[in-house]
Amino acid sequence: MRLPNKIAIVTGAGSGFGKGIAERFAAEGAKVVVNDIDAVNGERVARDIGANARFIVGDVTKDANVKRMVDFALAEFGGLDVVVNNAGTTHRNQPMLDVTEEQFDRIYAVNVKSLFLTAKHAVPHMRTKRNGVFITIASTAGVRPRPGLTWYNGSKGAAIVTSRSMAAELAKDNIRVNVINPVAGETAMLAQFMGEDTPEKRAQFVASIPLGRLSQPSDIATAAVFFASDESSFITGACLEVDGGRCV
Numbered sequence: 001m002r003l004p005n006k007i008a009i010v011t012g013a014g015s016g017f018g019k020g021i022a023e024r025f026a027a028e029g030a031k032v033v034v035n036d037i038d039a040v041n042g043e044r045v046a047r048d049i050g051a052n053a054r055f056i057v058g059d060v061t062k063d064a065n066v067k068r069m070v071d072f073a074l075a076e077f078g079g080l081d082v083v084v085n086n087a088g089t090t091h092r093n094q095p096m097l098d099v100t101e102e103q104f105d106r107i108y109a110v111n112v113k114s115l116f117l118t119a120k121h122a123v124p125h126m127r128t129k130r131n132g133v134f135i136t137i138a139s140t141a142g143v144r145p146r147p148g149l150t151w152y153n154g155s156k157g158a159a160i161v162t163s164r165s166m167a168a169e170l171a172k173d174n175i176r177v178n179v180i181n182p183v184a185g186e187t188a189m190l191a192q193f194m195g196e197d198t199p200e201k202r203a204q205f206v207a208s209i210p211l212g213r214l215s216q217p218s219d220i221a222t223a224a225v226f227f228a229s230d231e232s233s234f235i236t237g238a239c240l241e242v243d244g245g246r247c248v
Helices: 016-027 038-048 063-077 099-131 150-173 190-194 199-207 217-230
Strands: 007-010 031-037 053-058 082-085 130-138 175-182 239-243
Touching: 007 016, 007 190, 016 031, 016 038, 016 130, 031 038, 031 063, 031 175, 031 239, 053 063, 053 175, 082 099, 082 217, 099 130, 099 150, 099 175, 099 190, 130 150, 130 217, 150 175, 175 217, 190 199, 217 239
Parallel strands: 007 031, 007 082, 031 053, 082 130, 130 175, 175 239
Antiparallel strands: none
16 A cells, blocks of 8 residues: 555545545555535545445635645644645636636635645644645646636636746645646536537547546545655656647
8 A cells, every 4th residue: 555544535535536545545645635616526425435435514715614624634633744735626618708707706715725725724734744735636627728618717727827936935844745747537517518418529629648548546646645655655746647748
């Protein structure tokens, strides 16, 4: 096992990439706090994982919710080693001026503000023990943007730069911060990325990926395990594209 005795929070773990990460972390020996705004799916994931998982409902854009999540990890498992900022949202693929102000605010709150809040509440604990890991699940959209998702692209670019700046500032505390950039994957947000989920649209997206398929939660989980493990103890501020060659 690659994560023995590690204690991790995975946000947005009720489905998609977060679910895959939480399941793999537990399989590798970690104790996992499964967080999601969707209580039904989040509870199901934690229950399926078993004794090494606990669920807590919460909105990562709300300070009190994030504080409660970190306190929950400390109370349930006695510590906190890894925070995976996976929770994310987007707007439908559409012209940039058709996105509402409410949608814009929600995208930046979930995709960017959540990094501020998890840092605010987790960093003090990690500083005390001089050890910790943050993993940001960003997107290839933040490094190779395309039309139709402008505000989502911008939020992921902000998440990448924020994470790398955190890495520079927190290195003196032995807290590492790394980024995973998935290409479009088999998750609930896929239809929004494409505008509509049709065979033709899928073929169009797949054609832009040299390895010829969409990403899977298992692909992202494999990268997250590496960044969470001691194998990557000298890596911080890195951005890993898990994209089948999309950004080449």
